[in-house]
């Protein structure tokens with residue numbers, strides 16, 4: 001008999017998450033039936049969407065999220081013990097899954113990870129998973145960046161932004177990142193080789209842009225929304241492109257009291273991922 005440990009949403013969120021929102025509980029799992037597998041979590045992903053998407057979730061529900069897990073018992077010939085899988089089972093240690101009867105959805109809920117060799121399987125939740133794909137396709141398909149163009153990235157040291165910046169550098173763009181600490185800014189400049197990076201908590205965004213992008217911004221990869229994005233969009237060139245990926249600055253806000261919208265530059269193309 002396997003006892004899973006899982007985090008449930010104990011109290012609905014009201015502002016930034018605190019320990020009180022979560023409760024760790026046990027769940028006794030049933031014996032495997034034919035077709036089922038038992039997986040054990042190796043890595044859990046804590047992603048920004050969990051906060052706003054949980055506004056519609058009832059207390060008592062397992063906290064949503066994806067994980068990389070290992071098949072530790074199988075009653076399904078197609079899924080061998082020892083294989084590593086990606087699954088959307090939430091914040092829990094053990095889960096019973098029947099891969100053949102999972103709902104088909106636009107987003108994958110379950111798949112066997114390819115062999116990453118010596119690399120960490122955690123990359124299946126990062127650059128080789130949802131954040132990496134968001135960075136690659138959200139940047140290339142929507143911003144359509146060209147060598148020499150100026151690219152601004154918010155939340156630039158995060159999972160998505162840091163990959164957008166590296167792709168933009170590879171393409172020969174002038175890359176400007178904003179992050180919330182001097183340590184992150186140093187990392188962006190010294191390790192990821194961004195052309196410029198600023199701490200938006202201590203530096204005025206418009207002043208930073210006038211310094212690093214005096215002729216304006218061609219591409220803006222927007223992870224944060226709110227007033228920050230209004231300041232960047234105001235500095236877009238004509239025919240600039242904005243990829244609206246997320247709006248993390250408002251995720252802890254009560255949806256009935258959201259901040260005012262961005263300043264929209266009518267000569268830029270703004271698309272949502």
Ligand SMILES: NC(=O)C1=CN([C@@H]2O[C@H](COP(=O)(O)OP(=O)(O)OC[C@H]3O[C@@H](n4cnc5c(N)ncnc54)[C@H](OP(=O)(O)O)[C@@H]3O)[C@@H](O)[C@H]2O)C=CC1
Pocket residue numbers: 046047048049130131134155156157158159160161178179180181184223224228244245246247248249250273
């Ligand atoms: N559309 C899509 O398909 C997807 C959208 N997203 C969105 O992309 C964005 C980034 O996700 P991801 O990289 O995974 O997140 P991470 O958790 O890796 O990074 C998030 C970072 O956002 C910054 N941040 C938090 N609060 C604020 C705030 N109030 N103002 C400005 N920045 C803030 C913080 O960095 P700092 O210390 O620098 O402030 C934080 O570390 C999110 O908005 C997310 O919802 C993500 C994946 C898919």
Ligand SMILES: CCCCCC(=O)/C=C/[C@H]1[C@H](O)CC(=O)[C@@H]1CCCCCCC(=O)O
Pocket residue numbers: 048049052053064065088107130245246247
């Ligand atoms: C107002 C919220 C904006 C959130 C933006 C964001 O971060 C979106 C992320 C999703 C993206 O569209 C592709 C994904 O895989 C992200 C998560 C979707 C998971 C939803 C399922 C939750 C569950 O397990 O029940």
